[in-house]
Amino acid sequence: MQVHVRRAGSGEPLVLIHGIGHRHQAWEPVFDRLCAHHEVIALDLPGFGLSPVPEAGMPADMAATVAALLPVLAEWGVERPHVAGYSLGGAIALELAAAGAVASATAFSPAGFFTPAERRRALAILRLLRLNAHLPTPLMRVALRSASVRALCFAPLVCRPAALTVERALGDALALRRGLGFPAVARAARDYRFDGARLSRASVPVTIGWGDRDRIFGVHQAERARAGLPGARVVTLPGCGHVPMSDDPDRVARLILETTGAVAAPGVTSAVQGGDAGLRGEQG
Numbered sequence: 001m002q003v004h005v006r007r008a009g010s011g012e013p014l015v016l017i018h019g020i021g022h023r024h025q026a027w028e029p030v031f032d033r034l035c036a037h038h039e040v041i042a043l044d045l046p047g048f049g050l051s052p053v054p055e056a057g058m059p060a061d062m063a064a065t066v067a068a069l070l071p072v073l074a075e076w077g078v079e080r081p082h083v084a085g086y087s088l089g090g091a092i093a094l095e096l097a098a099a100g101a102v103a104s105a106t107a108f109s110p111a112g113f114f115t116p117a118e119r120r121r122a123l124a125i126l127r128l129l130r131l132n133a134h135l136p137t138p139l140m141r142v143a144l145r146s147a148s149v150r151a152l153c154f155a156p157l158v159c160r161p162a163a164l165t166v167e168r169a170l171g172d173a174l175a176l177r178r179g180l181g182f183p184a185v186a187r188a189a190r191d192y193r194f195d196g197a198r199l200s201r202a203s204v205p206v207t208i209g210w211g212d213r214d215r216i217f218g219v220h221q222a223e224r225a226r227a228g229l230p231g232a233r234v235v236t237l238p239g240c241g242h243v244p245m246s247d248d249p250d251r252v253a254r255l256i257l258e259t260t261g262a263v264a265a266p267g268v269t270s271a272v273q274g275g276d277a278g279l280r281g282e283q284g
Helices: 024-035 062-075 088-098 116-132 137-143 147-154 166-178 182-191 196-200 221-228 249-260
Strands: 005-009 013-017 039-043 082-086 104-108 206-211 233-237
Touching (some): 005 024, 024 166, 088 206, 137 166
Parallel strands (some): 013 039, 013 082, 082 104, 104 206
């Protein structure tokens, strides 16, 4: 399976996984911060960004997605990396942790804690954004020069959409349009719910961050994560939306680095940071 990546830095490997319809560039606001402590590998999931749909087709469900990624990590020579993701990528990060395949997991607004109605609503918003992205590219480029248009188009995803550059906004819109894996992943989401019981048996640090202005899943879903994953650290991110890296890169980077153990977390001993003492919960 061909997977496009951006790879830089040195140290323990850290794999970054984006959400449905996005691309690895979503991590640009925190990429250099993370490279100061880790070898960072930001990937385009199959069927998104510059990664083509696999010859055998898109994975049928979450289990197949995780199973397809594991040999890719092995090909890269990456064994039990740290992993961080948001939305779909957050769910994949938690699944990898439950499978015992990673050293730590940080998940921002992960999929899998929604009700069926909330899942349908989230996918409806994303499908509408994708439909709008099929406007002619020159027209989108001109329209996105307006801060108010960027705010209208990206408000479901970030809290400060007007701060996005025109090139970043256009690139994200084109990635959403060209993401051939979108329909298959959306179908697979219909039956998906994260099983916290499997993660409770893992002995690696896990942090879940949730923007308090998340308009895709809603911050109330963090309470379900907190109840279902009592060993995880669950933190609310003030002033952040569904894709928090653009809203508060310092906070996002620090949460990831606290989870990997690269920097000390408040009130967490070095043994826990190293993953030797299991998981610890935290009210955010």
